[in-house]
Amino acid sequence: MFAGLTRNDKLLFIGFTIAALAMPLLAWPVGANYPDLLQKFAIYGIFAIGFNILFGLTGYLSFGHAAFLGVGSYAAVWMFKGVTMNVIPAVIFGVMVSGMFAALIGFISLRRSGIYFSILTLAFAQMSYNLAYSVLTPITNGETGLQLSQDDARIIDRLFVEQGAGLPSTNLFGLEMSGYPGFYFCCVLLIIAFFISLRIQRSPFGMMLRAIKTNQVRMNYTGFNTRPYALTAFIISGMYAGLAGSLLAVTDPLAGAERMQWTASGEVVLMTILGGAGTLIGPILGAGLIKYFENIFSSYNDGLLSESFSFLPDFLNDTLVFIIGPFVGEGWSLLLGIVFMAIVIFLPGGLMEGLTRIHGWYRRRGGGDTRAADAASSRQAAE
Amino acid sequence: MAILEVNDVNKAFGGLKALNAVNLSVEEGTVHAIIGPNGAGKSTLLNCFVGRLIPDTGSVMFNGKSLLGIKPHEINQTGVARVFQTPEIFTDLSILENVMIPAFAKLDGAFRINAWKTVGSRGEVRDMAEKVLVEVGLHEKRDVISSSLSRGDKRRLEMAMCLVQEPKLLLLDEPTAGMSRADTNNTVDLLQRVGTHITKIVIEHDMHVVFSLADHISVLAQGTVIAGGKPADIKGNPKVQEAYLGGSHA
Structure with a gap:
């Protein structure tokens, strides 16, 4: 499994695995150690890893990746409704269906590159979103969203177990997928997803994708048929999105069309750029940060704010609440916007560039042969 | 003929x-x-x-x-290989990678997914690339990112990328x-x-x-x-x- 990977890559993977498994502990100091949020970290981490394979590695900016997330969710819920509440078939089905969907959309969209590709993917995603609300209502259950119900077929489950009075819950061979078991299921898949992405980045295939991003003209005159490469990257990243979508259904067996909306597609773009497009870890960091901000800051309101500043004199308290108020609660995306602008302007390489800079600064202070070390570390980060 | x-x-x-x-x-x-x-x-x-x-x-x-x-x-x-009037190279990649890519095209054809093996496991590709880099005199700079090269070196690199395909x-x-x-x-x-x-x-x-x-x-x-x-x-x-x-x- 590790054959051919360098020592650094092995360490990176082991470090990542430990960090992912210890996420409840690591998230504790910032108050994010509850399973619902941790699950979101893992799920959107997978989504961002997949998106990064297309955008960060191959250089195709898709503005419609939420469509695959939504398709994965719908497919998984249908599996829950039709066959079994066991999560394994649902996840596999979700990944496969969104992979096929990605093959179709990718085949058409990849006839163009640059901004035209982005617009095509955006158009397809919006189309899927609107179809889910209108003609596809028999499959998507329209505005209500696709939900479990008492009279679902659940062929396999009915063979073995008597149906209970309430709605069944998703499970892994009997282990209920709520709370920490649910998080760890997502976490294991995150680790696998990360490992596959690592292997892809280090493989000749990954090298070709980076070359396509850098100079597509040269690739063609070098004897490569670039379109199947880009299409493969598109399908893989669509499958990652489908996996994330089906995991959303695993943690909460409900699928709605709003998951496919363009704002959701935009969110994964933000995550990837915020963390550092093209890097291995960056997109996961970006996903975690955005989901954390969303949860923490969207729950604040003026009352809570004023409470947290209650140690201040009244007029200061009021002023602060007046200034900060618009940036929290429903206005939290205002805060996200400012953070995003600051990162794009000052750290175009995202959080990973920031970390590399801090690392370089630290090394310089430590003395020694810093220039070589810097070059090596920035190169490492770039990969 | x-x-x-x-x-x-x-x-x-x-x-x-x-x-x-x-x-x-x-x-x-x-x-x-x-x-x-x-x-x-x-x-x-x-x-x-x-x-x-x-x-x-x-x-x-x-x-x-x-x-x-x-x-x-x-x-x-x-x-048929071509050297362009303005060097067309992979500016984000190292010199060695720049030359390995055409070598892959020569050995593996126009499209092949080998996403599981590492680049490093393909020793023969690296050997081909290094040999050509020695010939054109860029071997010592092989780990440099190619965007930082001089115009003359970029041209030599592009030539190496063509020559490696024989x-x-x-x-x-x-x-x-x-x-x-x-x-x-x-x-x-x-x-x-x-x-x-x-x-x-x-x-x-x-x-x-x-x-x-x-x-x-x-x-x-x-x-x-x-x-x-x-x-x-x-x-x-x-x-x-x-x-x-x-x-x-x-």
């Missing part, structure tokens, strides 16, 4: 006739220079060989097979354009030294370069081949002198 046979090729851009009944025959193993004043149609002709342009009429046969209507990557896979035909579009005299001499030296068995077509403005490299020269003016022959013949040809050499290049 002629490796490239160009017959009666015409190409017009709107009302402008860029190529007018061009005939050309390139012998295997030779260096064939195409010279001519600006706007003579040299680059247009080259673009017809690599699938970037399709002639309106006429035929381009490479090793007995037509090159018309097939895609650039397919043409490369049949053994093409049957190498097309060089003004390989010394915009280079200092020293860099130009280095390039000429390099072209004389490496890939000597490869048939080359060179488009060039610099007469010094042309006369040091070429076995055969074709002179293109206003889209037509007005003369062809050994360098010595071309030098004395009055038609050529009038069209080209008679100017500031004499």
